[in-house]
Amino acid sequence: MGKKKSNSSNAAQLLESSTAPILEINYQDPLFTVAAHPTKPILISGLATGHVICNSYDAEKLEETSKAKRDEIIQLETQAYELGKLPHVNKSVSQSKKKWWKIIKDDQEEEDSLFVGNWKTKRHKGSCRHAIFDPLESSVGEFVYTVGTDNIIKKAATETGKVVGKHNVVKDYPNSKDSITKLCHSTSHPFLLAGTENGHILIYDSKNLGTGGLKYKVSQAHDDAINHIMAMPTVSAYHYLSLGSTTLAHIDIRKGIITQSDDQEDELLSMCYASDHITENGNDTVLVGHGEGIITIWKNSKNKFQDQLSRIKVNKNASIDVICPTMNVDESDLVDSVWCGDSEGLLHRVNYKRGKVVETRVHSSGNKGKYGGVDEVGILDIDYDYRLISAGMDSLKIWSNRENEEEDVSEDDEDSSSDSDSDSGSSSDSGSGFDSDEELEEESEKEEGDDDEGEEDKEEEEEEESEEEVEVPTLIRRKRTNISEIISKPKRKTIDINKLTPSEQPEPTDEPTTTPKKVKEKKLTTKQLRNMQKHEHGIRKFEGL
Structure with missing residues (x-):
């Protein structure tokens, strides 16, 4: 008997965006870390074998070839649909049997120059645990820092891969059996931070990595391994946030812990x-991913990061292993959103101001992982052109940053005006017809109607459509029917909602058309009106009823 799909999988299909990858890289050995160059199409990959790989990709050509192949596939499926050979034209990226994006197997260089290997080296004994690019403005992206289970931090030139500095951190451990888990670099000063499995944070001078030695040390910032370290550039070059075990800490690398959360x-x-x-607003708002599948919001200005202020449910069946900002401050919806990856192989774009998931992408689904399971999303990054990069231990995907125009391929032109505001990047709200965020928030505060009244309204919709002889080829088209146009035109027949229930007065049948003013209609209750709005997604409100 087949395994029943989880609720999160079903929700992912409903919210799935039509945005597809432009590049997929499958790795022969487990992938542990990925870093995207801040200004160039360059990727650094760190493997469980200790190898570090540097690749370049032609993003624009990948976008063009991917779009051309996708258009070709949609055209063929549309023709097959018109001939009755297919039940529908597939719009889902994860459910598609054909992949139109570039796929690289075993990290091999391609002859078409769309994916090029710059260098590959055995950098660490054991595994490579973390890799980051140099974020300093004077040398942004020129160097890459890596650390492995051999307890050696290495600094190498991005262009050549040549090591220009290294430091063995074993002598700096209080316990020699400790190990580095995470790296972080200041955006303004040569401070390189390393978090350990025992909860310590070690700080080095990145310009003198080989000779400088330990510069600062924060002991027992957490009771367990350091999961994340983040700089606070608008506060101070010496201030950082760290996560470990079940707490969040605000630290000063010179003085130690400033505050630690509950x-x-x-x-x-x-x-x-x-x-x-x-880089502004005082690094005030922080979003944290939890093991129980939620995101919590923290604010320094409210309670000094002492406790979370609110929470957003993302996926109760998975942990939120990684989270990153969209980095796009030009679009209002994206500036209020963050990307997160979970242990079920799903990517979620969460609008934290609206408190909900607004878009989902599928990095891995089913038993597609190399070892028979889902490729859990443990790595997220944003490339130089705001493209999302997602990775698990088996594969890496670079996602398109272009909007898709194939959403309405099977819809008539007459509906194009009502759908002009819809977008592939907001699939959870597709067809909702909200004119503004304020209206959406207002709608979310209303109570849900009873199921029986919902069925009654659904029958009313079908009755109205049959009277108006509107051709409805698909279920999606029925949802997009504009009721306001039907009600507002006086030349058409008005449908009385009371005829759906028994009435003492017989319904007049000899009058083919009546104007809305002459029909004595029973006023709709608030709950009935709310249900009509709920089931007809294309209409926000009915005026005059």
């Missing part, structure tokens, strides 16, 4: 700033 009774796995709080 015990959250759930492991805190990842964190990031909102996009408009990275």
